[in-house]
Amino acid sequence: MVVVGSTMRLHTHAIIPGGRGFLTKSRYPYLKTASSFSSTPEQEEYDYIIVGGGTAACPLAATLSQKYSVLVLERGGSPYGNWNVSYLQNFHISLANTSPNSTSQPFISTDGVINARAKVLGGGTCINAGFYTRASHSFVKDAGWDFEVVNESYPWVEKQIVQWPKLAPWQTALRNGLLQAGISPFNGYTYDHIKGTKIGGTIFNKHGFRRTAADLLLAGNPKNLQVLLHATVQKILFNTTGTSTLTETVVFQLKAHFLDDDLYSLVSHFQMKHEMHFVHLMALIPEPTPCTIGSPQLLLLSGIGPKNDLKKQGITVILDNPYVGKGLSDNPMNSIFIPTKKPVEQSLIETVGITAFGSFIEASSGFGQSSESIRCHHGIMSAELGQLSTIPPSQRSLDVIKDYVRTKHELPTEAFRGGFILEKIDGPLSVGELTLLNTDIDSTPSITFNYFSHPADLQRCVHGIRTIEKIIQTKQFADLAEDDSDTLEILLNMSVRANVNLIPKHTNDTASLEQFCRDTVITIWHYHGGCHVGKVIDHKYRVLGVDNLRVIDSSTFNRSPGTNPQATVMMLGRYMGTKILRERSRDQQWKRERV
Structure with missing residues (x-):
């Protein structure tokens, strides 16, 4: 959220607990903790205030700080010094950590699918699989974006945090398997969204070290930028004028989380509701973390949404806006596990097949070098939930899944040694909604995605699974499996022996495949919607019926851009920062000419 011409009274310090040590003021001078409010704080003024330090917020803040003062309020902590964020090898550990001070917050949708919300500066870029690829030309056109600014904004992100991966063996096998299965042509290394098979960018370097959206803040002006960590905005309080338009946003209610400096862990909630008063407001831009859930949730808690629900x-x-929280969607994912006799090198998403029938084919592999480390690295958010658990989505809960994770030692070692090939639906037609369960901003609302409720989505899943079947029958994966017998037979035999869903038992039977899709559906964290353009916001991302308020995040998307959204969400932050600066520059020029 951004507020222009605002005044707020608070006091902070600039030493941040960083996992294994302190992050000094000299390296990240803009990072501060929100737990140090005093009873007689000094006065500070900000041109823009952004709620949530997520994927779009960081490039937005960095851009605006070039000319104006910016405050970012982030409910989570710093990604720096956190090995579970910083290193590829700990990817699943980060997602599996459900402690209060974790960088991710688990939730389960009413569909029974386990999901995760980021809770850290940098948002989803801190806990995702790192794949970087742009949106398609048609997506940019449909969004009504300025192509010139878009083509400036993507490279701005890429220059700072993106590079080409050194292709892992599992990813090489997928590339060759996709081409043999007819997903052609091969488009090589490219950020562009092109039908066929390609290798995309990554935010992991050659040593497996992750760069995140938080690193984009380094491109800002540190003299104009301040980031408060562990600062949760509970609601926005409005001044109304008796008209249909709200003319001033005057107060945030902020709950600061207190961190014990010695333990570096969340030990208590600082239950003070600290009022921050603002005057002369011109613009307010929310980007809670993560955006798709946080933005509609905060609007609802602040009194903007369907009146009956409120x-x-x-x-x-x-x-009264009946569209807030509606039209929520998630790209359903299904995957097939391929066991290998020997551990394979760990890899996340690097190669993708963009099919003509509306599914994307990707892969991940390797979770450790020993059976015990492999078991530990599989968490409640990993791809195994669809295949290595026989619990149907309708019967899943966080407690049930946690019990399953604790009993994984009963599964054969082969069930943890190998990799996944996954397919996910491009632009699902099935939609759901977000509604409040309570008035606590820290709790996750009721979320429904209605996976496969539209028959076209189920049909595309069936096509995707059949394509994966072709891929795993290629020589590439037969060599990785290192077995003379048919790979499909290995999978089927193991499925029976271990009582798991490694692969559909009847791939020629459409009804069987459809049931497999329903039973093994999981998420890849690409949910979007709830604050759609034309329904909740206008084309300049301003909330309809409200002065001074904008939403800039993936809750505004009608579909997830490209094969993976993080590139476009970061681009959007830079894009809107650039557009706002240009608009203000034109306004100032107009005023000077009038004088």
Whole structure:
């Protein structure tokens, strides 16, 4: 969220607990903790205030700080010094960590699919698989974006945190398997979204070290930039004028989380509600972390949304908008596990097949060098939930899945040694909604995605699974499996012996495949919607019916861009920062000419 011409009173310090030590003021001078409010704080003024230090917020803040003062309020902590964030080898550990001070917050949708929200500066770029690829030309056109600014904004991100991967053996096998299965042509290394098989960028370097959106803040002006960590905005309080338009946003309610400096862990909630008063407001831009859930949730808690839903929670209706939280969607994912006799090199997403029938084929592999480390690295958020668990989505809960994870030692070692090939639906037609369960900003709302409720999505999943079947029958994966017998037979025999869903038992039977899709559906964290353009915001991302308020994040998307959204979400932050600066520059020029 961004506020222009605002005044706020608070006091902070600039030493940040960073996992294994302190992050000094000289390296990250803009990072501060929100737990150090004093009773007589000094006065500070900000041109823009951004709620949430997520994927779009960091490039947005860095851009705006070039000319104006910016404050970022982030509910999570710093990614720096956290090995589970910084290193590829700990990817699944980060997602599996459910402690209060974790960088991810697990939730389960009403569909029974386990999911995760980022809770750290840098947002989803700190806990994702690192794949970087742009949106298609048609996506940019449909969004109504300025192609010139888009083509400036993507390279701005790429120059700072993106590079080409050194292709892992599993990814090489997928590339060759895709081509043999007819997903052609081979488009080589490219950020562009092109049908066929390609290798995309990555935010992991050759040593497996992750760069995140938080690193984009280094491109900002440190004299104009301040980031408060462990600062959760509970709601926005509005001044109303009796008209349909809200003319001033005057107060945030902020809950600061207190960190014990010795333990570097969340030990208590600082339950003070600290009021920050603002004057002369011109623009407010929210980007809670993660954006798709946080933005509609914060609007609802602040009284903007369907009036009947708000009244059920005892929330005063500020503005009746029936579309807030509606049209929520997630790209359903299904995967097939391929066991190998020997551990394979760990890899996340590097290669992708962009099919003509509307599915994307990707892969991941390797979770450790010993059976015990492999078991530990599989967490409740990993791809195994679809295949290595026989619990149907309708029966899943966080407690049930945790019990399953604790009993994984009963599965054969082969069930953890190998890799996955996955398919996910491009632009699912099935949609759901987000509604409040309570008025606590820290709790996850009720979220429904209605996976496969549209028959076209189920049909595309069936095509995707059949394509994976072709890929795993190629020589590339037969060599990785290192077995003379048919790979499919190995998988089927193991499925029976271990009582797991490694692969559909009847791949020629459409009904069987459809049931496999429903039973093994999982997420790849690409949910979007809830604040759509034309329904909740206008084409300049301003909330309809409200002065001074914008939403800039993936909740505004009708579909997930490209094969993976992080590139476009970061681009959007840079894009909108550039557009706002240019608009203000034109306004100032106009005023000078009038004088």
